[in-house]
Amino acid sequence: MHLVTAERDALLKPIQTVSGIVERRHTLPILSNLLLTKTDGELSFLATDIEVQISTKAQCEKGQDAATTVAARKLLDILRALPAGANVSMELNNKKLNIKAGKSRFSLQTLAAEDFPTVSQSAEFKAGFTVGQKSLKALLALVQYAMAQQDIRYYLNGLLLIVEKGQAKVVATDGHRLAFAALAVESDVDRQEVIIPRKTVIELERLLDDSDEPIRIDIAPTQVRFQFGNVELVSKLVEGKFPDYNRVIPTGYKNSFSIAREELIGCLQRAAILTNEKFKGVRCVVGDGSLKISCTNTDQEEAQEEAEIDYSGDAIDIGFNVTYLLDVLAHVKSETITVALGDANSSALVTTPDNTEFKYVVMPMRI
């Protein structure tokens, strides 16, 4: 039975879109497959890991409706390896998916479409709003790196999304540092607070374009749905109570200075060469007009860096995990950043002059 004939890229693109979430070794073997469904001149592609599900579709010639599932990885590898612009046809015969392109022939095993577990969508998508893809992508980029990974406090392994009138806020923290950002949106929904799983956030950021094309976000009590272009992403939410970020973000710090972002990155990267392999402690001494950065390692080797800053606050000698500093510097895009400090034992606040809605809080380290 004929499924589709199309140029390679017309097939590769949707398959790439959905297969990012396919787990290589899932306990349910069928979940390494993609669900291909042909209905009414449309071919849809769907992948899921039960927590999150992505689907997209492409036009195809009209014909008999059909559905099957086939290994995502193999399909992707085959299409990638075929020459660009090749004409590819797919047929379903005797439980095999046959792929033809030029003189290449492939025959892949399939599993029955009926056995494929799809995520059933909630009936209660109440709160929703629409933003440009570019803005959402930038918003996620500002905080996503601060999410926890495999933390036992499962609610930290995700991103807190708060939607309220006129604004969407995102917060991520791994318990050591916290990133907060906000974006003006057109919405008049009641305040919603949900935690989006880490994997969903990373996949979403990967799929979003740098365009002004809209993305629609809908929230239900246990699900969140993103629709953009031909793509629909539905994800479960993480249950649990996210820490109160307002209590973590300091206010009223008097000691602050601004510094060129690239310059600070340079200093930190060079100094970090001589940090302890594992915990990457750097010492920062802020004093009149200068920021001194130094590192020593267990072999008593030492690195020193100095940058001129406009500063007349208290002299502060404070240690940090250099990765926490480099992380934020790599993800904000502004020319300069501002660092505000309390004392050597309190958290530091990093902000950017061009986006007043961005805040990054990091705990010092006692070296």
Next chain:
Amino acid sequence: MIPEVYNFAMNAVPEGAGARPIRLLPDTLISQIAAGEVVERPASVLKELLENALDAGATAIDIRLDAGGVKRLRIADDGHGIPRDELAPALTRHATSKIASLEELENVASLGFRGEALASIASVADLTLTSRARGAPHAFALAGGHRDPARAALAAGTVIEVAELFGQVPARRKFLKSEATEFAHCGEALRRIALSRPEVSFTLAHNGRVAQHLKAETLEARITHVLGEEFARGARMVEAQAGPIGIIGMIGDPAQARASRDAQYFFVNGRFVRDKVLQHAVRAAYADVLHGDRQPAYALFITLPPAGVDVNVHPAKTEVRFRESQGIHQFVMRAVSAALSASAADAPVPMANAASGAPAAIVDGGADAVRPPAMFTPTPMSLFRAAPPAGQPQSQAAYFAMFSAAGATSRAMEAPAPSYLPAPLPEGDMPLGHAVAQLHGIYILAQNRAGLVVVDMHAAHERILYETFKKDLEGERIAAQPLLIPVAFNAERIEVATAGDYADALDRLGFEITPLSETSLAVRSVPALLADTDAKALARDVLKELQEFGSGEVLTRHRDELLSTMACHAAVRANRRLSLAEMDALLRQMEETEKSGQCNHGRPTWYQFALADLDRLFLRGR
């Protein structure tokens, strides 16, 4: 010797003592010095006295404490009692009725055997011993320091009353903690004993109020009463036997989101032990089913021939040394893994009666009623529905090998020879070579000039962390990462007390753990090297460890144990995939790290296969 012992000597010996002739120490002083090792706090007195009662075949034991046991500690048992003429010897150092020869020591199965507990206690407190030997017409009492027993009234058994612990030794008394802490420690000492002897009933009263009553019951019921209903509800049964080695008990449900309490009890031949090899084995088994380093609660009982384990390592006897620790590790890990992987269909089955017989009524008189001390004989037990434990054949082979090779020689007394001696690092620039692959998420395969190197990555990582900590601590203190979001958790009172008592030691280790209430704690800072591990589990582990160690300078006396607990925590991450670059980094760190040939548990961390050996395998002449 431990520093506190020096304290004693210094108290007793005035300045300028160097000029004195060498003399034998007076007997009381020797006892006081010995007491420094055995008697640390009321809980250690309680433990010794409970063990004596059990050794005497008691079936019902009554404990009364006043002021945390410092003011008064009284234990009454219904055991076989002590004849009049043996009262005085019982209070004498190195007098015991339990062993008479070295041969017997090797096969010791009673709890006590050193014959120093009563003498030590009597040297640092007011002790009165009242006892009526079975068949004796009446009871006699003897107070410490006296020679002649006086007639006394007692229906049966033995009553030992200890008052004003360390009353005459202010240097030791000042190390005692608050009444609540000392009482909590006594409670813990009782729990350990109670778990090991479900057929004995116990009553504990504090300041005149009954705090706990445990009637004679089955092992399952006892575990449930001691570890809590919540634990028991989700618990899995463990039972396995390999040749002469058996394990039985209950382990916490890995899915239990917040384990009821981190109670971890290991018994070897009926004796409570703290042993890194065993703890590590359980943790390793859980590592496969738990993400992160969640810590399970458990009560596990291991039986093995007494000759396979040396209990004479430490006077307080919570430490043991296995003749074949690697084999024990494997066996325990497999048994626990098997219990964990058992499907839901194998849900807990009620245990049969764990006691050897119904609890005997309190016997009074009757010459024939004298029972031998309750010996813990390692017989294969089957308290559970017989289920073939996974992995048995292999461990069984290991054990047969172990006992046939060892034989019943006097090796129990020797320090166990490590079964593997780390080879010196091979020559060259990168002695351990370059990583080429990871095997089953456990081993790193590396190629070096000599051939193939196989590295146990967890063991190696553990060693590296351990040595790094050690180095750090030689400086002032371990680098700490304060938490932006503190980790709060419900804690036992004893944990809250311990966090306060040891704030300084914790600080030097990189921790800040502060009370939120009487029963909750917040971890505000963790060692920077462990910033990514489960702070709660780590904190509980370290607190538990501190709580075990009792008074004094824990960081000098118990530094290595503490550091290895911390290292063990971070390193047990089964099935983590590493990139080649990460693996190479680990190899380089191993080369740098001193003694990286063995992990903290004495297991090897890497092994070299020479090319020539491989050639031989493939019959390839060169």
